[in-house]
Amino acid sequence: MKKSERLNQMLRFINQKQQFTLRDLMEQFQISKRTAIRDIAALEELGAPIYAEYGRYGGYRLLTQIQLPPISFTNQEIYALYFAMQSLKSFSTTPFQISFQSIHNKFLHELSENQRKEIERMQNRISFHHIRQIKDSEHLDTLLMAAVKNIVLQITYQTTSKKSTRIIHPIAIYTMKGYWYCQAYDMNKKAYRVFRCDRITSAEATTIQPDEKLIDITFENAHSLWRPSKTAIHFKCLMTNQAGIERFKQEHYPSMKLLYEREGTFLVGSYETNETSFIMTYLAGFGKSIKIIEPVKLKEDLQQYYLDLIEHL
Template sequence: MKKTERLHHMLRFINQKQHFTLPELMQEFHISKRTALRDIASLEEMGAPIYVEYGRYGGYRLLQQMQLPPISFNTDELHALYFAMQALRSFSSLPFQTTFDSVHQKFMAALSDKQRDNIHNMQQRVIFKHTEQIKDSSHLELLLMAAVQQQVIQMTYSDNGPRIIQPIALYASKGYWYCQAYDLKKKAYRVFRCDRIITAFLTDIEPVKQVADLHAEHLHALWKPSEQAISFQCRINETGMELFRQNHFPSMHIEEQHGMQMLVGTYEPHELDFIVSYLAGYGTSIQIVAPDTLKESLRQHYLHLLSHITE
């Protein structure tokens, strides 16, 4: 990082912290003690009101909040932002109803002529292939804000009647939005497809504290099948494991058994069609070991496909 750019970031860092130490600067910006001292002197020359506090708990303190200069981006940062924005093109529904076109227009309008030319040249050299969003989801903003503010929602989900849930996180995968949530009536963690939520509104129900403290990355470990869930096992080869890494669910994982890699997991009785369709996507890279009912269901699935080919 160039010195001018580092000083710019350092101004924002100390303006936010107000009180900081030399080791904190060294660690944050990966610089030596000598460079950190020179940078502090440069900041003071720029008018930053910094003074030294001596003693055991000493360090540096900012006398008052500073008026920071506008954020500026270098060429590499602008390219990174442009790449990130391309992900928005996959979705017709987004939280807060932000559309790619409106963001893209504002972004391009803020660039210089040279920067716009660079972006245009990039468009001619890089191809973005997206999974287009399959169905709109009209309650994303409500779900996201409920997750952020730790609120409970009552919703109507498909044809299953009302559900009381506490949203935890949203994620997008293969053209659909999903909501990870805690079902207060069933006392279980569930994943809901957002486009299947028909109605949704906030309630005054007290959120579950241990759920509110969760982060999305912890949900996989908390997944618990119901008492009616059916276990399955499949042998899987290297090709299958690559497919698994691209698309899998909290109810399944890969483990080694007797020197062989196995895809193991559970599915609920009403999810039979879903799990058959999912496993069929692996083709010959898996072999179902158990249960026999799943083997037969997959066999019937293939026979049904063949009947359409031979007709």
Template sequence: MKKTERLHHMLRFINQKQHFTLHDLMQEFQISKRTALRDIASLEEMGAPIYVEYGRYGGYRLLQQMQLPPISFNTDELHALYFAMQALRSFTSLPFRTTFESVHKKFMAALSDRQQENIHNMQQRVAFKHTEQIKDSSYLELLLEAAVQQVVMQITYPYKNSEPISRIKTSLRVIQPIALYASKGYWYCQAYDLKKKAYRVFRCDRIMSAVLTDIEPVAHLADIHSEHLQSLWKPSEQAISFQCKISQAGMEQFKQNHYPSIRLKEQDGVKLLIGTYEPHELDFIVSYLAGYGTSIKIVEPEMLKESLRQYYLNLLESI
């Protein structure tokens, strides 16, 4: 990082902290003590009202908050932002109803002619391939608000995917959303089901109604990060265990698409795909396993093996 850029970031850093030490600057900006001292002197020359506090708990203090200059981005940062924005293109449903078009238009308008030319040239050399969003999700903003504020919600959720709309059976679920994520064209909400006392994942487009409640939230969920949720997953008492042998190609496919109830395991030198599914999820798990083709071989249960055979027979009859 160039000195001018570092000083710019340092101004924002000390303006936020108000009180700081040399160690804070050295750790935050990965600089030596000598460089930190020189940077403080440079900031004072720029007019930053910094004074020294001596003693055991001394350091530096900003006399008053400063009027900071507008945020500026270098070329690499602009390119990184542009790449990140491409993730919005394929989603018609986004929290806070933000659209790619409006964000993209404002971003491009803020660039200089030269920067716009660089972006245009990059578009000619880089292709962004996305999975298009398959169905709209009406309650993303509300779900995200509940996750951030740790609020309990009541949602209406169907039992199955496969039923015609006129025959869909629904249930009222009381959940505490923890995190949202998008995968393969769908939005998902990771949540804690207060009635079942279990962690569950809900597909957001299947939520038929959602309201915030005054129910007391579960306190410890505020400390759970989305990447830790898979380790908290627990099947119901009715869940059925399954086990499949899996090849190296299958293992690579698993890493691209898997669910909290499924994991890889090695036993006696044999690679296994193991997991559980709920009785009403049989069609789903069969469809999921069929996607592995010859990369897996079901070991147990026999019922799952027969269901997969029937799935393939139905495919052959439809050709």
């Protein structure tokens, strides 16, 4: 990082912290103690009101907040931001109802003529293949903000067979294979659930207090809430090649994991009795990369799945 850019970021860093130490700067910007001292001197020359506090618990204090300069981006950062925006093209609905075209037009308007021409030339040399969003999800912003603010919602959930009312504590939303999903804790069933957002036809805030243990749960650790039911069917499959392992890493669910043993790598997990169709479709996608060890019923069901498929063809 160039010194001018580091000093700019350092101004923003200390303006936010107000009090800091040399160690803070060294860790944040990966610089030596000597460089940190020189940078503080440079900031003081630029007019930053920094006051040194001596003693065992000393450090530096910012006497007043600084009027920060506008954020500026390098050409490389601008190109990276532009192409990160390309993912929005895949979605007809996003949180806050933001469209790619709206951001695209504003972004290009702020660029220099040379930067716009450079991006146009890049567009003809790079391509992003996204799975297009299959169905609109009209309550994404409500679900996301409920997760951020720990608000319990009452939702109406429409499946292919019935409509039901649920009380949920949203944890996070994510997109996969053209659909938006909401990780949540079902307050009625007292269990972790994942809801297809396009099937949520209404979402309203309630006055119900969220469970304290859920407040710090995030997308990354939400799967720890999942528990199989007493009637869940446990299975074990041998991964016969590396392609199967790679496929699992690309798509898997909280009810399953890889188990490494001396005999090989196994896919283990469980599925509910009403999820037989789902597990058949999922395992069939592995082709010859997987061999069912147990239960025998699962192997028989998958064989029948293939026979039905052949007969259909």
